[in-house]
Amino acid sequence: MLLQIPDVLSADQVHYFQTRLAVADWVDGRVTAGYQSARAKNNQQLPEQSAEARELGDIVLSALGRNALFMSAALPQRVFPPLFNRYEGGQAFGTHVDNAIRSLPGSGERLRTDLSATLFLADPASYDGGELTIEDTYGMHRVKLAAGSMVLYPASSLHHVAPVTRGARLASFFWLQSLVRSDAQRTILFDLDIAIQRLNGKDGAETEAVQLTGVYHNLLRMWSEP
Numbered sequence: 001m002l003l004q005i006p007d008v009l010s011a012d013q014v015h016y017f018q019t020r021l022a023v024a025d026w027v028d029g030r031v032t033a034g035y036q037s038a039r040a041k042n043n044q045q046l047p048e049q050s051a052e053a054r055e056l057g058d059i060v061l062s063a064l065g066r067n068a069l070f071m072s073a074a075l076p077q078r079v080f081p082p083l084f085n086r087y088e089g090g091q092a093f094g095t096h097v098d099n100a101i102r103s104l105p106g107s108g109e110r111l112r113t114d115l116s117a118t119l120f121l122a123d124p125a126s127y128d129g130g131e132l133t134i135e136d137t138y139g140m141h142r143v144k145l146a147a148g149s150m151v152l153y154p155a156s157s158l159h160h161v162a163p164v165t166r167g168a169r170l171a172s173f174f175w176l177q178s179l180v181r182s183d184a185q186r187t188i189l190f191d192l193d194i195a196i197q198r199l200n201g202k203d204g205a206e207t208e209a210v211q212l213t214g215v216y217h218n219l220l221r222m223w224s225e226p
């Protein structure tokens with residue numbers, strides 16, 4: 001499932017992020033790349049342990065915790081602390097697949113990357129290029145979203161970021177391990193959840209809504225790996 005989640009951050013939060021990131025110290029993005037992706041990657045990142053990355057990352061995580069669409073679609077178990085990147089002056093990230101396993105900073109605990117997320121932080125009119133292109137069996141999907149909006153996609157997908165030829169593209173990106181490993185099963189649960197929410201708003205459908213909610217939880221019990 002490839003899902004756009006609008007307005008993860010408010011306009012005020014986006015403005016605060018842009019102000020903080022404008023004066024941050026950026027480093028070569030290859031610091032978090034694996035062997036293959038380091039050859040394709042040409043961008044800048046905030047150091048993982050920098051004060052800005054930790055502070056802004058926490059704001060992203062708490063916004064996501066309150067976002068019903070994200071919680072329903074991702075069913076997050078463990079989330080990697082959000083990272084931040086910037087592309088400008090022709091910088092790009094060639095086609096690659098994200099590492100399957102990541103070590104969580106600090107604890108060293110491991111996380112399986114089921115889903116990848118990119119939260120766009122620059123006004124799309126302020127830069128040219130920089131589309132995130134995700135490949136799946138339905139073709140190529142070009143994504144360039146409003147500042148504050150996010151795309152969630154299976155981490156197993158090949159993807160690339162087109163060269164930024166004017167202005168600067170700012171984004172936060174991270175991975176997560178889901179309670180439900182299979183993208184197909186997670187998609188069924190998400191579709192069912194949306195249908196139940198629609199049914200909940202209808203008079204005379206209470207019994208059916210309760211029964212389907214039971215089905216949802218029984219599927220989640222069967223498919224989740226806590």
Ligand code: NI
Binds near residue numbers: 096097098159
């Ligand atoms: Ni990637």
